[in-house]
Amino acid sequence: MDLVAINLIDGLFYGLLLFMLSAGLTLIFSMMGILNFAHASFYMLGAYFAYQISLYLGFWAGLLIAPPLVGVLGALIERYGLRRVHQFGHVPELVFTFGLAWLIEEVVKFIWGNNMMAYQEPEILKFALFHIGSNSIQAYKVFMIFTSMAIFIGLLFILTRTRIGLIIQAALSYPKTVEALGHNVPLIFMGVFGVGTALAGVAGVLAGPSLGTFPGMAVVLGSIVFVTIVIGGLGSLWGALIASLLIGWMTTAAASSSFQFATLLEFFGMTPPADLDESYLRDLWTLSLPQIGPILPYIFMILILVLRPYGLFGKRDA
């Protein structure tokens, strides 16, 4: 029972982290139709910027300064890169972000090297806040959970209660109409792109200390963020939230389970082969759920796309 509670908390932590990334991506994706492959790279930049700032000014300064920096960088890339490529069509646009992800990773390696950075949690949050059974829950994780929840609520407030939010929401569904109403849609796009990347930056600042700050951190998370928003449904912030949490809990549960596929095979009436090394199914007999945990979201996504191309909450065709 304890373990279930702990896994719920751990899954929530990971799910909310995913959500901070997918929220920005959903905004960008549904508004501009760009599958921004470099989104996770902005997450990485957030972590590295914050690390560099924390060396001089400490963690909290990093948390405050790094995300806006990332956002500005994102907006600049939108203005001078994406907007230029936009006129060539969707595929070049996507390929551009793909190349951008590559380039950002190389630049990070050039500046900071290949090694993991010793980016640490702030000292005041480095303690076990409470225990469930013998497991301790770190204060920093709780802080992270609350921060991301606050961001979600703030975002929801802006989107549903303010004028700019209404314009953005309208632009999500009817970009042409909004443009016809006289709003500066390119500027909105640039702003949304900046805010989206800044959100990814926040995620990076927060996740850097606990998940590690290294050049591969973008690749590790990159495609899973797409999976999240595709499962959730394009253009749906709620969908992104639900899908993030689902994936968070799914991977955590898979990693913490000890389910063996042998049990399943036996359930279907198969008997384990006498000599495992000779059997063509030997890999299946020795497989356990944690081994395939990280690919579960991909299987889930394929199923969703085949059965329901709109995603869980989407209204528009992917």
Place this chain on the structure above:
Amino acid sequence: MRNTIGLAVSAVLALSLGTTAAFAETIKIAYIEPLSGPFATNGNTGLAEWQYAAERLVNEKGGVLDGMKFEIVPFDNKLDSKEALIALQVAIDQGIHYFAHGLSSGIGHALTAAVTKNNARNPENRILYLNYSAEDPALVNDACSFWHFRWDADVDIRLDAITDAIAQQQDIKKVFLINQDYSFGKAIVAAAERGLAAKRPDIEIVGNELHPIGKVKDFTPYGRKIVASGAQAVITGNWGPDMIGVGKSAIDAGYDGPIYTISAASLGITRTFGAAGKDKIHVVSEGHLNPPASERAKEYTAGFEAKYPDYDIIQPRIANAVEMLARAIEEVGSAEDVVSVAYKLEGMEHDSIWGGKVYIRPDNHQAIQDIHDQVHTDEGITFPLDNSEYGTISRNVIKMASMDAPTTCKMERPERP
């Protein structure tokens, strides 16, 4: 237009791959490792170590064979078997007779197979594989080759030492295994299970996790599992971010026992663990920097640190490999007669700069040497790692570990010249 492209291809290929090294003023050792991509630092550290060892241990002493110097020629294999094979081909074309490789046993297997094929198909262009890090036991067992020599202690030897260390601690009753899901990780599991069952049948393996390599974003659930299992010792072969993930999540979740590892040192890992991992992280390997084995070792290490402040000596065995190769070449009297050099290396006994002896088993070409159980700490450290205050210090040594371990190696030997 194909014509012009063809011409361009010709020109560039001719420029870059020109097989100009017909006359050898130096003895070239190709270094085939990732020099770009995610593991470039590992490759570059090794390169620095090889270059330093060749310079310091051979060239400064006047070289071998009356003044022939060692030259390390780096090739980027991009951590890809195909690229490694191409690099090997280029090295062979340049008339190189020795190559060093260590990162990734998978590539090690590809290279071993390729070297065996090449040396059979092209007897006039033979090349010797100096393995300083690929630790898959199979390379000196079923997949062994006459042309392959390994100075590193392989998984079986290291795990023999780890299980020895655990067996000596009578209060440890529960052990947790967590490894990456590929041949290396599985070899560790097999060796650990075998060793513990033989040495301390009362120890229970309370967890045996294999996780996908490089794919796990959040290791917390694994940390929870370790704590929940009540484990008193953890054994992991993880490296890179996966190592940090396991260590950090276990410590964060409240685990307080020792974590036995193969390679949790330097490359940012020591720095990242810092105080949190003090006295918890054990690195079990041959060779040690702290405390310095001798004045000579101290000088050697200090010289390296001064020359490459950003790198650490993480593979002390490279010094052994360079010294022993130099000796073999000197004794044979030729660097080109690869077969004789290989026969000379077989059974060679050598006084290591890191103390103790190194002996190359003739039946499988594995080096037998002292294995040290080293602990991550900031006390008594002469040579810290990662430019931090922390380093690893030898707490326990097993002399000539696994000297008489059985081997299934059946190598095809060329005729002795």
Place this chain on the structure above:
Amino acid sequence: MTPALQLDGLHKRFGKTEIIRGVDLSIAAGERHAIIGPNGAGKSTLFNLITGRFPCTSGTVRLHGHDLAGKAPYQINRMGLSRSFQITNIFPRMSVFENIRCSLLWSQGYKYSFWNMVGRSPELTSKTMELLEQINLTSRAELPAGVLSYAEQRALEIGITIAGGADVIMLDEPTAGMSHSETDYIVDLIRKVTQDKTLVMVEHDMGVVFGLADRISVLVYGEIIATAPPEEVRANPKVQEAYLGAALQAEH
């Protein structure tokens, strides 16, 4: 004789709003029929219902007596119905020649062949050239379709629509957004290429419809209020009231 196209009790609902509220219409083979109506009357929706782009909420569409319900666009096309689109809908990155040739492929029996080279058939090439001649685009054959002028693109679109040899041709506002001279040009073209075929067109421009159609249906708020030859429709007071009044007065 079975009518070429027959609509029975056609309804279409989007959410709560009913766009098409019971349309019955029968169009004889060889007839040129126009559907007109004020903006928002549901002309395009009706058009899309007939061509299977949207499913009907209730009612049936029959082509030569065969029910079209649940048929995919390509199946409907193979049954002999071809349509154009309101927004220019050509293959912009392919050459004009290729646009037409692709449109011919299925009717020439090529199907999903991947062993027949299309370039090998002189017959296909000459048929393509013939069609290009008809729509006056021979001189543009090698240009990518995307660079043609607007009127040329519309002409090409009509060419693509008729190329497959379908006997029921449906055109969705073929002259939308054109100048007077361009409109005349397209109307002549339509008249020329749809000889001996059934033509159904949705149109806004009155001049086009009155010069071209044998019969006209007037669609207002999802219902057909009149179906008659042009002169009768012109005289029909209900139509005048609902739609034509202002426009006709301006014309006189």
Place this chain on the structure above:
Amino acid sequence: MTGIPDSSSAVSPANGNALRSSLPWIVAVVVLLVLPQVFQANSAITILNQMMITIIFALSYNMLLGQGGMLSFGHAVYMGVGGFFCMHVMNLVEANELPIWLHVLPIFGGLFSLGLATIVGSFSTRKAGTVFAMISLGIGELVAACSLIIIVFFGGEEGISGDRTYFKPFFGVKFLQQNEVYYLIAFWTIVSALLMYLFSRTPVGRMANAVRDNPERAEFLGYSARWVRYFSFCGAGFFAGIAGALVAINFEILTETDLNLGKSGMILLITFLGGTGFFFGPIIGAIVFTLLQSVLSLQTELWQLYVGALFVATVMFFPGGLAGLLMMHQPAMRLGNLGLLVVPYVNTLIPAAIGALGLAGLMEMLFHVRHAAVGDIEMRLFWITFDSHTILPWVIAIATMITGFWLAYRNAPKLRE
């Protein structure tokens, strides 16, 4: 030429003269026959082999992206799976001494990948665009993960290796040497490229273009967009399998890196770099990329940074890729005023190139200063040796960079005219 663009393949093929359309193929055959005479080094031939394999793979990818408008993130799966199957066939041949020629192995690979493509395509080609892209990404991740789990077929991270010399000798040729393999691969390259070219001329190939441009309109031409996509997808899978089989023959080993997402991403970059709008685009991309990869990586550790920058620049400034850039000059060539372009080119491209070189020099110096050993202040760049710790080279590099880019920027508008 092979380079008749999709957009204006136009009127000629039927009645145009046969010689003109077959000329490029004859030239290609001649070039491929002559190349190994020019480069006799095994390593050069290995790289040429790799180049040809990449050409087939890129052409097959362009069947999806360029001709069918389907963006795939998992195309390497079909190459890898076909290759793995061929390795198993190879091992079967060795174990059972089956009388099969090595030449027919690619057909096995092609058919096996075709089989997989028919299954995956049945649900992934229902829609184009994002749905297709994301399913391909999912399948790519799935198969890559499986390749480490299902050891029976994929051999884990070691991969599957074999020996090509056990096949039935082909008129005495046993494929011991690289250049024997070269002719086999060259044969299959020509055959595959020709078949793919012819495929693009068939009704399905033509309709694939139509579906790419406008799926809705294509449906009203009597063709189901889905089936057209499906057939293109299966064809692309088949040829990717052939490429995989050639990998198996050339390297005698297949590993996870042959089918992972990195490989899939790479082929997307290669194809796009070459240009997706023309049949010969991917060929240029494959040649340029292989050269960059093998030559640049021998010269600099930063090669991936440069390739990344080159790629982003290509997308931004030449979305048609290199082929698009070349074909832009076709009208000028026809009009015979290509000469007019020379001056603006000299004015713009040369300063741009100089600027880029200056920037690269700056990067290299920065990298050298930060990573070279202490005291190692000499560096070689563009065949000049200098001291990277003095100010002069920095000033020169910065000055060249700024002037170069400034001149290019100033002259660029003239070029556009």
